[in-house]
Amino acid sequence: MKKFRAVLFLLGLLSCTAYAELSIQITQGVDNPIPIAIVPFAWQGNGILSEDVSRIVTSDLEQVGEFRALSPGNMLSLPREENEVFYRDWRTLAQDYLLVGKIDRAPGSQLVQVQYEFFDINREVKLAGEILTGSVTQLRDIAHEISNVVFEIVTGTRGAFTTQILYIVAEEHSPGNITFRLEKSDYDGQRAEVLLESSEPIMSPSWSPNGQDIAYVSFETTLPRIYIQNIATGQRRQITNYPNINSSPVWSPDGSKLAMVLSKDGSPDIYVQDLTTNELIRVTDHPAIDTEPAWTVDGRAISFMSDRTGQPQIYQMELGASSFDVERLTYDCFQCMKGQFLPDGVNLVHVRRETRQSPNYQIAIMNIETLRVITLTDTSLDESPSVAPNGSMIMYATKYQARGVLDAVSIDGRVKFRLPSSRGDVREPAWSPFFN
Numbered sequence: 001m002k003k004f005r006a007v008l009f010l011l012g013l014l015s016c017t018a019y020a021e022l023s024i025q026i027t028q029g030v031d032n033p034i035p036i037a038i039v040p041f042a043w044q045g046n047g048i049l050s051e052d053v054s055r056i057v058t059s060d061l062e063q064v065g066e067f068r069a070l071s072p073g074n075m076l077s078l079p080r081e082e083n084e085v086f087y088r089d090w091r092t093l094a095q096d097y098l099l100v101g102k103i104d105r106a107p108g109s110q111l112v113q114v115q116y117e118f119f120d121i122n123r124e125v126k127l128a129g130e131i132l133t134g135s136v137t138q139l140r141d142i143a144h145e146i147s148n149v150v151f152e153i154v155t156g157t158r159g160a161f162t163t164q165i166l167y168i169v170a171e172e173h174s175p176g177n178i179t180f181r182l183e184k185s186d187y188d189g190q191r192a193e194v195l196l197e198s199s200e201p202i203m204s205p206s207w208s209p210n211g212q213d214i215a216y217v218s219f220e221t222t223l224p225r226i227y228i229q230n231i232a233t234g235q236r237r238q239i240t241n242y243p244n245i246n247s248s249p250v251w252s253p254d255g256s257k258l259a260m261v262l263s264k265d266g267s268p269d270i271y272v273q274d275l276t277t278n279e280l281i282r283v284t285d286h287p288a289i290d291t292e293p294a295w296t297v298d299g300r301a302i303s304f305m306s307d308r309t310g311q312p313q314i315y316q317m318e319l320g321a322s323s324f325d326v327e328r329l330t331y332d333c334f335q336c337m338k339g340q341f342l343p344d345g346v347n348l349v350h351v352r353r354e355t356r357q358s359p360n361y362q363i364a365i366m367n368i369e370t371l372r373v374i375t376l377t378d379t380s381l382d383e384s385p386s387v388a389p390n391g392s393m394i395m396y397a398t399k400y401q402a403r404g405v406l407d408a409v410s411i412d413g414r415v416k417f418r419l420p421s422s423r424g425d426v427r428e429p430a431w432s433p434f435f436n
Contacts, residue, residue, distance in 0.1 A: 038054050091122070204248050226246050256274065291304065383397050
């Protein structure tokens with residue numbers, strides 16, 4: 001048993017109105033998911049817990065498509081800890097892995113202790129086990145943390161179940177009467193919170209690398225302006241007040257700068273503002289439209305979309321380079337836009353329209369070294385891809401039954417799930433970084 005560890009997630013510190021939660025719909029999984037038995041965690045205290053830890057873990061692991069959980073009704077026993085586990089029972093049920101646990105009150109406090117143990121059935125070994133301590137309101141966080149452990153042990157990839165997402169909701173009450181909300185939720189859409197609400201559009205949410213601040217565009221003064229807001233305190237500051245376009249803020253990997261699009265000097269171009277000195281540097285200088293900046297992983301260059309050759313394509317330019325030293329990254333599509341690199345710095349996620357005749361806009365990945373392209377989605381109006389911090393999934397906005405929804409797809413295209421909202425159009429997702 002590992003030593004006690006407090007779970008101290010700083011989630012939900014901002015007091016604001018909660019709206020209808022998003023709910024997961026798994027739309028596509030892998031052909032041979034890993035069989036895992038997640039035994040209902042035994043609650044040894046009084047009353048009824050507000051969250052079902054084992055059910056949350058099951059949902060986490062199943063919705064990424066890699067796992068298939070055994071129904072508790074088919075289990076031969078319900079062990080709570082290692083000495084109650086009989087490996088032969090689980091081999092009979094053709095399970096590869098087993099997760100068991102129990103929940104109790106921490107001695108002398110109102111906190112709860114969640115003990116879990118994770119086993120490899122075929123090798124008959126315990127792979128992980130510890131006790132997590134937190135308040136009842138942190139049970140969902142604890143469950144996501146357990147999911148992270150299981151996912152990383154089995155797949156070798158760090159789990160992203162404790163991450164969060166930003167997104168914009170546009171709710172039309174009557175013709176011309178629209179409310180815009182910037183919301184934050186867990187990665188699975190649960191515990192949605194409103195960070196900003198306005199009768200004017202809100203656009204382009206972006207996380208700081210430490211996950212403590214966000215940047216976005218608000219039209220609350222009737223003009224587009226870029227703001228930074230602290231998640232915990234709600235404190236805001238306006239970053240730009242230039243004429244015309246102020247849009248598309250994106251944090252540098254070290255959090256010291258914002259790339260953005262400004263048209264204060266004519267046509268839209270890419271600029272970088274130092275957040276400490278407020279120094280503004282012009283990156284591109286071209287009469288065409290340059291927009292949609294995204295940093296390379298090392299922070300030395302910025303990719304962007306430009307129509308300088310007649311149709312939107314993705315280009316890249318190092319900071320400090322001459323305006324003539326621009327590298328074109330995409331060639332084989334009629335329109336390519338919204339580029340963003342995976343953590344490997346080689347594979348470029350983007351939205352592409354293959355031909356002039358095709359009406360479809362789909363999410364794809366292009367390896368900039370081999371030029372190999374993999375199209376990940378088969379819907380027609382996909383936009384605004386955002387990559388999970390572990391590089392395993394891509395969340396994007398699309399249309400379903402004439403409404404804006406958020407979908408996610410794995411980087412190999414095998415797994416998909418959907419987070420539909422109960423009201424309003426949901427758009428422009430932004431996946432958070434890891435919080436620790």
